[in-house]
Amino acid sequence: MQVNKIPVMDIAKSAEITDKINLLGMSKDELAAFFVSIGEKPFRATQVMKWIYQFGVTDFFEMSNISKKLQQRLHELACVLPPVVRYKEFSQDGTRKWVFEVAGGSLVETVLIPAEDNKQFGRKTLCISSQVGCALDCSFCSTGKQGFERDLTLSEIIGQLWVANQSYMDDVPATKRQNLVTNVVMMGMGEPLLNYEPVVAAMSLMLDDHAFGLSKRRVTLSTSGIVPKMYDLAKDIDVALAISLHAPNDTLRDELVPINKKYPLNELIKAAKAYIYDENPRHKKHVTIEYVMLAGVNDSDEHAHQLAALLKDLPSKINLIPFNPFAHAPYQRSSNNRIHAFSNILNQAGFVCTIRQTRGDDIDAACGQLVGQVADRTRRAKKWQESIEKRQQAMLLDGADIAK
Incomplete structure (x- = not known):
């Protein structure tokens, strides 16, 4: 490293x-x-x-x-001023991570994941942040434990892609440089649809032939389900859509993804269908379902069957994400056998289902780990950890009383 x-x-x-x-x-x-x-x-x-x-x-x-x-x-x-790089870490598997300092001294992270072959001109996917922290506080995500500080500006968003490209071009003459980042996912810190205008403007630059010139199928926005903005997105730009679902029913999703209490699954699925079947015949939208695998929480056969039923009328592929543990997390990663069994049920139901390979573990570059160890200006993480420790202490005291 x-x-x-x-x-x-x-x-x-x-x-x-x-x-x-x-x-x-x-x-x-x-x-x-x-x-x-x-x-x-x-x-x-x-x-x-x-x-x-x-x-x-x-x-x-x-x-x-x-x-x-x-x-x-x-x-x-x-x-021409990109955000300032405070740290950069390059993993042995080719993954790269940057910590940026943005206006006001806040810190955000960006992660680049190359294809498995790690060839110079192979696929390179950049995970870009849209906010400092996140207000949604999904229970399995360390970034959410940092709390929300502010939205990133357009230059701070697009600057992450600019720096990532430059990391491959340091020793290349200016006129011979080229954009080597092939894919972008708005899946870093923050909820992109809660910083709507700068995010859409940044994605427009990614697609612009005079700027980065990326294919519209290689730019993906990931949302936890801000339903009204999903309808706006379908009208304003043609990019791929990913939905951070993580649960097949409202009861469980209310616990894992609290925004579900405001925009429950029936509204979310309806908005996803509208995104695919918008009125513009030239748009052929793509929806990916992101589903983090939590041992004993959302990974049973019953959950898989519920997920298949929920998505039966939604053209989509499903990406299963092994959970990445972080300090004081109340969850464990599902076993490989359980993840494959879950995947098999979905495949048999007719879905394309992939299992995400974990990359960049040696530099904490995995999904849900961004900046959780770098900054905690809102003190949400500290308060959350204190509550976990108090709960553990209370359980120990209760155990001692029972023993007596």
């Missing part, structure tokens, strides 16, 4: 230029309006977008197809 800390001078340098206009995160139209506002032609937007997103250039004096006069003007007025 490789661990790197960015020198303090880099953080200081970024602080010096925050009064300039940050072009990172601007769409083509926004950049065109910016150039018009400084007396330049709108086509400069396309040129600069390619330098920023395709070549990863932050120094305007390296943008060789714009005049020296404009280079100087941009240097005075603007900047």
Whole structure:
């Protein structure tokens, strides 16, 4: 494992230029309006977008197809400022993790998972955060125990993809660089649909041919079920959708995913169907069901049959996720035999069901572990751990009384 800390001078340098206009995160139209506002032609937007997103250039004096006069003007007025990297860790299996410091000193994490072959030009999936912490507090997720602090800005969201791409390009000449991240999932810290406008704008840049140029089937938004925003998403952008389901009935899901109390399963499934069958015939939406496997909680044969019945009219594939334990977690990972038995029931019911391979365990890069050990500004995690310890102490005292 490789661990790197960015020198303090880099953080200081970024602080010096925050009064300039940050072009990172601007769409083509926004950049065109910016150039018009400084007396330049709108086509400069396309040129600069390619330098920023395709070549990863932050120094305007390296943008060789714009005049020296404009280079100087941009240097005075603007900047290309991604979030500051506080730490980066590269796992032995090829997984990469970054801890970013964003405005106000908050910390967020981003994880890149390569294909098993780990080839330079193979599939590389980046898991991007949309918020500092998370307000939903799913019971099996360490990120939720951190609590919610704030939404990330557009530049802080798209900057995660920019940095991940650059991590493969450090020694490559600017004009020979290319985007090596092939897939993006909005599945990091936070609930993306609760930070709707910046997330949709960031995904639009991911799809833009003048920016990252990703396929719409290679950009996925994962939601725990913010139903009203799911309907908006179907109208505003064409990307893949993943639903963090984790339970096949309302009683259990109320416990595991508390937002279910506000948007129960019947409403969630209805919204998912609407996302697939929207009025635009060009849209062929894709829905993946994410289901974390918790031993003795949601992994029985009965739960599998309930899940098959729940999803019978929803075109989808199911991704089973072995639980990743964290400190004081009240759950255990289902055994491999139990996970395969669960999967077999779903396969026999006609579903495509995959089992996610755990990656990046040596750098705590697994699903549900993001930043749980880095920051706890709301003290939710500390309070939660204290409540667990008090409960354990009470159980020990009760046991002692019974023994007497």
